[in-house]
Amino acid sequence: ADISSAKYSASCFPSTVGLRDLDTFPRRHLGPRPEDVSEMLKVVEAPDIETFVSNALPPKVLVKRALNIDPPQGLSESAMLRKLKEIASKNKVLRSYIGKGYYGTHMPAVIQRNIMENPAWYTSYTPYQAEVSQGRLEALLTFQTVIVDLTGLPVANASLLDEGTAAAEAMIMSFHHTRGKKRTFIVDKNTHEQTIAVIKSRANTLGLNLVVADLLSPEGISTLKASAKDLCGALVSYPGDNGEIPRITALQQIADTVHDSKGLFAVDADLLSLTLMHPPSTFGADIALGSAQRFGVPMGFGGPHAAFFAVREELKRKMPGRLVGISTDRLGKPALRLALQTREQHIRREKATSNICTAQALLANVAAAYAVYHGPEGLRDIARRVHGLAALLARAVEKNSSHKLLGDGIYFDTLRIQLSGESADQLMNRAVNTYGINLFKVNDSTVQLSLDETVTEKDLADLAELFTGNREIPDGVTDFPEFPPEWQRKDSILTNSVFHEHHSETAMLRFLYSLQQKDIALTTSMISLGSCTMKLNGTVEMLPITWPEFADLHPFVPRDQAQGYLQLIDELEHDLQQITGFAKTTLMPNSGAQGEYTGLSVIRQYHHHRGEPQRNVVLIPVSAHGTNPASAAMAGFKVVPVKCLENGSLDMADMEKQAKKNKDNLAAFMITYPTTYGLFEPGIRDAIDLTHKYGGQVYMDGANMNAQVGLTSPADLGADVCHLNLHKTFCIPHGGGGPGVGPICVAEHLKGFLPKHPLAETSNHDTTNAIDPVSSGPFGSASVLPISYAYIKLMGGENIPFSSVTAILNANYMLYRLKDAYKIQFIGSDDFKYCGHEFILDLRPFKKYHIEAIDVAKRLQDYGFHAPTMAFPIPDTLMVEPTESENLDELNRFVDSLLSIREEIRAVEEGKSEGLVLKNSPHPIEDLLQDDTVWSKRGYTREQAAYPLPYLKNFKTWPTVSRVDDVYGDTHLLCTCPPVSAYAE
Amino acid sequence: ADISSAKYSASCFPSTVGLRDLDTFPRRHLGPRPEDVSEMLKVVEAPDIETFVSNALPPKVLVKRALNIDPPQGLSESAMLRKLKEIASKNKVLRSYIGKGYYGTHMPAVIQRNIMENPAWYTSYTPYQAEVSQGRLEALLTFQTVIVDLTGLPVANASLLDEGTAAAEAMIMSFHHTRGKKRTFIVDKNTHEQTIAVIKSRANTLGLNLVVADLLSPEGISTLKASAKDLCGALVSYPGDNGEIPRITALQQIADTVHDSKGLFAVDADLLSLTLMHPPSTFGADIALGSAQRFGVPMGFGGPHAAFFAVREELKRKMPGRLVGISTDRLGKPALRLALQTREQHIRREKATSNICTAQALLANVAAAYAVYHGPEGLRDIARRVHGLAALLARAVEKNSSHKLLGDGIYFDTLRIQLSGESADQLMNRAVNTYGINLFKVNDSTVQLSLDETVTEKDLADLAELFTGNREIPDGVTDFPEFPPEWQRKDSILTNSVFHEHHSETAMLRFLYSLQQKDIALTTSMISLGSCTMKLNGTVEMLPITWPEFADLHPFVPRDQAQGYLQLIDELEHDLQQITGFAKTTLMPNSGAQGEYTGLSVIRQYHHHRGEPQRNVVLIPVSAHGTNPASAAMAGFKVVPVKCLENGSLDMADMEKQAKKNKDNLAAFMITYPTTYGLFEPGIRDAIDLTHKYGGQVYMDGANMNAQVGLTSPADLGADVCHLNLHKTFCIPHGGGGPGVGPICVAEHLKGFLPKHPLAETSNHDTTNAIDPVSSGPFGSASVLPISYAYIKLMGGENIPFSSVTAILNANYMLYRLKDAYKIQFIGSDDFKYCGHEFILDLRPFKKYHIEAIDVAKRLQDYGFHAPTMAFPIPDTLMVEPTESENLDELNRFVDSLLSIREEIRAVEEGKSEGLVLKNSPHPIEDLLQDDTVWSKRGYTREQAAYPLPYLKNFKTWPTVSRVDDVYGDTHLLCTCPPVSAYAE
Numbered sequence A, B: 001a002d003i004s005s006a007k008y009s010a011s012c013f014p015s016t017v018g019l020r021d022l023d024t025f026p027r028r029h030l031g032p033r034p035e036d037v038s039e040m041l042k043v044v045e046a047p048d049i050e051t052f053v054s055n056a057l058p059p060k061v062l063v064k065r066a067l068n069i070d071p072p073q074g075l076s077e078s079a080m081l082r083k084l085k086e087i088a089s090k091n092k093v094l095r096s097y098i099g100k101g102y103y104g105t106h107m108p109a110v111i112q113r114n115i116m117e118n119p120a121w122y123t124s125y126t127p128y129q130a131e132v133s134q135g136r137l138e139a140l141l142t143f144q145t146v147i148v149d150l151t152g153l154p155v156a157n158a159s160l161l162d163e164g165t166a167a168a169e170a171m172i173m174s175f176h177h178t179r180g181k182k183r184t185f186i187v188d189k190n191t192h193e194q195t196i197a198v199i200k201s202r203a204n205t206l207g208l209n210l211v212v213a214d215l216l217s218p219e220g221i222s223t224l225k226a227s228a229k230d231l232c233g234a235l236v237s238y239p240g241d242n243g244e245i246p247r248i249t250a251l252q253q254i255a256d257t258v259h260d261s262k263g264l265f266a267v268d269a270d271l272l273s274l275t276l277m278h279p280p281s282t283f284g285a286d287i288a289l290g291s292a293q294r295f296g297v298p299m300g301f302g303g304p305h306a307a308f309f310a311v312r313e314e315l316k317r318k319m320p321g322r323l324v325g326i327s328t329d330r331l332g333k334p335a336l337r338l339a340l341q342t343r344e345q346h347i348r349r350e351k352a353t354s355n356i357c358t359a360q361a362l363l364a365n366v367a368a369a370y371a372v373y374h375g376p377e378g379l380r381d382i383a384r385r386v387h388g389l390a391a392l393l394a395r396a397v398e399k400n401s402s403h404k405l406l407g408d409g410i411y412f413d414t415l416r417i418q419l420s421g422e423s424a425d426q427l428m429n430r431a432v433n434t435y436g437i438n439l440f441k442v443n444d445s446t447v448q449l450s451l452d453e454t455v456t457e458k459d460l461a462d463l464a465e466l467f468t469g470n471r472e473i474p475d476g477v478t479d480f481p482e483f484p485p486e487w488q489r490k491d492s493i494l495t496n497s498v499f500h501e502h503h504s505e506t507a508m509l510r511f512l513y514s515l516q517q518k519d520i521a522l523t524t525s526m527i528s529l530g531s532c533t534m535k536l537n538g539t540v541e542m543l544p545i546t547w548p549e550f551a552d553l554h555p556f557v558p559r560d561q562a563q564g565y566l567q568l569i570d571e572l573e574h575d576l577q578q579i580t581g582f583a584k585t586t587l588m589p590n591s592g593a594q595g596e597y598t599g600l601s602v603i604r605q606y607h608h609h610r611g612e613p614q615r616n617v618v619l620i621p622v623s624a625h626g627t628n629p630a631s632a633a634m635a636g637f638k639v640v641p642v643k644c645l646e647n648g649s650l651d652m653a654d655m656e657k658q659a660k661k662n663k664d665n666l667a668a669f670m671i672t673y674p675t676t677y678g679l680f681e682p683g684i685r686d687a688i689d690l691t692h693k694y695g696g697q698v699y700m701d702g703a704n705m706n707a708q709v710g711l712t713s714p715a716d717l718g719a720d721v722c723h724l725n726l727h728k729t730f731c732i733p734h735g736g737g738g739p740g741v742g743p744i745c746v747a748e749h750l751k752g753f754l755p756k757h758p759l760a761e762t763s764n765h766d767t768t769n770a771i772d773p774v775s776s777g778p779f780g781s782a783s784v785l786p787i788s789y790a791y792i793k794l795m796g797g798e799n800i801p802f803s804s805v806t807a808i809l810n811a812n813y814m815l816y817r818l819k820d821a822y823k824i825q826f827i828g829s830d831d832f833k834y835c836g837h838e839f840i841l842d843l844r845p846f847k848k849y850h851i852e853a854i855d856v857a858k859r860l861q862d863y864g865f866h867a868p869t870m871a872f873p874i875p876d877t878l879m880v881e882p883t884e885s886e887n888l889d890e891l892n893r894f895v896d897s898l899l900s901i902r903e904e905i906r907a908v909e910e911g912k913s914e915g916l917v918l919k920n921s922p923h924p925i926e927d928l929l930q931d932d933t934v935w936s937k938r939g940y941t942r943e944q945a946a947y948p949l950p951y952l953k954n955f956k957t958w959p960t961v962s963r964v965d966d967v968y969g970d971t972h973l974l975c976t977c978p979p980v981s982a983y984a985e
């Protein structure tokens, strides 16, 4: 591949005019213009791109692989949209009543346009920097409040990846609750197949004993009792997969039985039905979980959707996932933040409650907004209507046909119908061909269907006609069925004022804007979070995902209705394989951490398959991201850390020592490349060879893939499997903490182990040795895949390497401008002249002046910037990753800010009062407007606090609270919306 | 119709669940919930809605007409979208090379999503309140700069309605330039037919002598010379309608000849070609005008698009339309504002330079953003490629066919081809059926086509094959044609930094956001501008307008390709006729003022047709909006004012006197209803009868139609014609000053006079007596019509009256809460217990304390609010119109703010220093952060200035400059982007 200055100009910034479309994308995606690149190259002391790249990457690493990606030059923006339209048109959008965890829903247009399609919402990161994230934090707190109110359990997290993994987390939590002593978990058989399959996958890797039983039968209780000694927990679906609603007394009996054996009782619930039905808290549930999809999030061929997870008070510190809590700020004002972060992997590593990192923040926010917009009455009306329509159809079937309704007549939205006179296949064929309707086939003579919010009067008549030959609904108007009163909860739900104030569209719009304006996102300024790759999420990549052809497909539709998706997935897998050098891909994992888990499970399966099940040790450098050890633990491995040297590179001696020591049970070596230190480790091939020598497989964490594309690849370096974060390298927006897509690509010998799915074919067509699914959807978060597809096609095989080149150049340009003012970790030594695509600012030298990394991070907010990654991978540092999409002006603004902060630190060193500005940062307007009794004592001026550089007077995003008190928040945990009075002045 | 409290609850806020869809719209559109309405009714001392309404409207006025609008209950949001999809699918989107002022263009996705589809941009009003509008003002200034740079003329306005009216404005300006003494205007015949037709329409009404001549021939110059004594100006198209580019020497000769007779020389130019061609300034143009459509704005079946208009320095104070200028604020910081407002109708009335009020701000902003994103090189590349493709096609036709290219081979994008062996109809049939291509038919053997930015290599091959049978383009790759160097301008264009800094998408996105965040729009708070009806622009109404089926249709496509549009137009006209009570509608006018002009032209034609051409007097109440007299003047009428009484109602004695006095030439009476004073004038029927008695027609200005819908109607009251502002009553967003749609509806006897169009059929199928077109597009701003269509269908015939009821109730609720604190004009007397949908706060009592209306208006910004309408219709007042979409909370916040300001005024009355906060308002953050040497002298605290009410601490939109100095701006006029240095600190 041609990686040169000449190519950069000619190919990414073509200046000749000809037949080709002019609306090319690389010049929009890449920040620096060719003339900027020349200037930047001077600063990094390189004559041209080719020289720079060959100095930045070790010779053994730089392979400049030719990427066979069609088209080489990339598609123009308009051509790409035409192509995606053509692909989309191959998806057939019928009415799907398949249900099973996925339901039609209306995303209110005001939410679609102002959250889903709004870069101010979708480009933000996980709200680590609370002071510039109060808007999203409030939205997530609202989500938690919805879940708490509807489940009746007092603590809920801010989303999990999907229903299946949430159920698996319930099992794992139950297991940990017994301190790992009891290994049997029992799932009621009337649970969605894919949920059971995902639980099974996790049970397998953790070596738990998963039992599927009919818990609602007397035998079920006997089974529970029989397992009592080893029982860690049980899970029941409410309603069940077949639509039946278990009796409260029966559920209470299960709960009691489980509790008798000190296990936890988990309930997989349907969120909409919970507006009507008794909450799981009423019958002893310890955990309630499920999908929030039908709160306004399109089915999207399987995802992304937010799962919810709520627990009893005593379990909150064991809960997986992110939790938003209310604390106070330095001035005593209420302020939101991520609570109990100490539970998470970046602290607890392999002992973390789970490996979840990226979750489904954007979708949780949509679901929260849906609840806010409808309010309790609106939601209950929707639920009542869904139930009523199902009951009317049941009535029609009973009165006007000879089919038989199965079950005891107590259901929410789902009917199971045993056919007479027609086979399931025959009826389903008629359904598709005559009415454009999909049903679920239970067996040759039984079908099942779930009604939803989007069903119209005409839809119901179609269904009636399909089953009865008669469009009439007996007494449809005069006698609309009521949800059986004895099954109805009687309490008030969603009583907080937020659910009562925004029911007109104008009010909703303003509410959403008031939140948006509090936050930093890529719409306001660079977010240089190391290891996060906050690059452009191009609009043209984003447009297609809300097209109905992508948004409105049920994941289990017949394949002929999903030809567009299947083509897109096929092409995307091909392109990712070109980029990684691997042979096969699964797009199933919904996050990087899930990718890690999947890849490790594949490795585990491989060893088992080869008859080496004892291989259970994974070597992981100490510098690794917390998800690595956490995922390894989840996949049933023992984690052995490998040291790093002073100069940042891997301690090869320790590596050799550990590999040798564990040679009989070495399963894998897990490494990020460039390493988490931002270094193109020269010894990478040696480490890989070593691993192979001792029988291990090499797992490459692809979080830093944005530095590799077209320059080198996991396969070229010798790895066996890698995951990619499509939400980093491949432009899926972070959404404030999700969605994510973490596909894994594997070498030829691992192909056969990629996951299968019980209800649909996956990318792995040969399922003989396949592992169980890792996600509920066969293709995970399918509906956001067009984004990555579009990005790759827009750049083209020849240009996409320049994303990596520019990312590396941007980082080094900053580094070179900063290196006299700050100590930069590792770079400048003989070993490393350049960093990769990110670098680490060492702030430890300032500790003696009591200046901490957090002071610099918070002070950056006063300069309008989001802080870089703090304290990862090294405490008291900031890791800066600019990405290729930032232009020279923005890089300079950020560098100038850091240099200006350096002078403020110098003031501290010199004992000048101006230095106090750091400790008091950030400065929200409210603080700045305090009167002179306060400010005369500050030691610096308001002007200095607010406008340390001149560009800030033209535009600045202000923090809305002052520094948030983390300790207070964790000790006074409050994780639902407070009553209005709490916020009042 | 049922107008009652019971109906409000049951129909707009249904609480029963049944078969009907639940996603109904009235409860989203209307602010107050039924329980709020009860509370509000108490405040206005009415027991229920029915009583309230019958006290608010005089008995003779209240007719509660039943609206035969289908469906009566309204469509649900989802059903409406389905219906519009179905309608849209009847439009066939082919490749259109018809040209003639409308060209394919790519709206960059980042601009589509972040301006066109962004409520923060599209819901704002004309930037009257400069301090909270700096973002849009900067965008418009950028538009002006683009026009100035490309035309070479030093002053450009911030858009006109379309190319045709811009050309007509050039004529009118020329006429005024001769102080009305010379009446001949000559237009070159090589000008788009519709442009000539619109000029003709204006010439007719003004009694000017329009000559169409071949100005580029020697005879043309003779014609000019022969007309010298009466010649006020001439217009030439550059390039011409047939694609030819006139020679500079020839143009200069025309300019010289026109100037010899003291006339003005206007050039109708193509903006894209101006990036390559010599600017009109080089050959003596006094005026340059044209359409900015192809700078990223979709064709949209004819509009809305921004027209541009630029003039020589000496003409700037005569220029029609809005002009953004740079002034300074109270603290000496540069600040933008609308300049030279004294030219406009609200000051100059019938003597105004034109009647233009609403223009095309949103589309001008899109065009400006397009220029910013592409920069000068990008724009020139697009132009070069468009030309090159045309030249390649010409080459193919010449080499590979026996057709003949007409013209001298100097063209930009348009070719005229004389066919051999095939008729135009035959070829065009093949074009449509085989290639999906539309061309323009010149005559039986000649076709014309214009290429554009969106043409792809394949499109060109299709065209080549269509004309030559051969897909090959001779030497297409090796010899891409260059625009002839001798025709090329050599100067640098768009040198300002704004055109060089935002070429990556990330940079562009942030630029747009930095502008957005400076402004108040409906996304932040209520905009209670009286007479402007700033109601909800529902998202679901907005979604369809960017669908390709509506966006990408050329206005002159064959009717069978526009069946969707035609159906929508037909249904919309029907519904508007139901609402107004009239017989027929034209949607052609692009604004309210254009509607006035059209309606008056129709009345003029009616009188002429009846043989009473002497009827040339229009009676207009003194309180009327400035556009009324200005439009009347434009339509060739003499304006006679009618007095109003102390109590606000029409002075019927004066009315009778004036009508009688002018009885022989009384043409019309023009009135707004409720009147511009916000009053349901009880004498309206008498005034109308009087007018009819004296042979006049009654024109109702529909600006206040939002108070009438379903309660009464122009036809019920006896009027003959009215215009509607679809951008007020019918939910088209104001876009920061346009687009607008100002249809007129007429009684049966006026039907036949509605406008025709030279290139397409309009709503008036019988053109015998039709007036000439008032807009370039046969249906004006067709692509925004789906918004009004959707609104009406979503509300339904039975619910839409509640928009009016609620608008009136909201206004009266505020009035009742305010009336003890402020003097309210007119209300409270025996005559008027209630206002209509707006009311007037009289601030004259505070003048003696040197408090002016502007102080209250600017101080409201500190409370986060946009001021109500200032000084219209009465000086030193504020006119408040809340609309029905504001809910009780927001009404209360606004009222509380005004009450709090009343206390601040009281401080002034009592001589307390806190009152100084009014004069210094608004307070941008920068002012608040000045140090204590400033603030210790202010007399009030920063806290008081910034947070006078507690809710402001949670959310507030801050003004970004302090009070703007209007006088300085007008005396130091600067209307293009300043060089960077001017803004630097």
Ligand SMILES: Cc1ncc(COP(=O)(O)O)c(C=O)c1O
Binding pocket: A356, A357, A358, A531, A532, A591, A592, A593, A594, A625, A627, A628, A672, A676, A701, A703, A704, A725, A740, A742
């Ligand atoms: C190095 C590394 N590995 C893994 C992950 C986990 O990815 P995800 O958040 O998608 O689970 C991250 C995320 O920040 C990371 O930086």
Ligand SMILES: Cc1ncc(COP(=O)(O)O)c(C=O)c1O
Binding pocket: B356, B357, B358, B531, B532, B591, B592, B593, B594, B625, B627, B628, B672, B676, B701, B703, B704, B725, B740, B742
């Ligand atoms: C009473 C009245 N008439 C006419 C108009 C003119 O409408 P437009 O701005 O669409 O030209 C307005 C606009 O504000 C108005 O308030």
Ligand SMILES: O=C([O-])O
Binding pocket: A113, A117, A546, B113, B117, B543
């Ligand atoms: O509304 C859209 O951004 O498509």
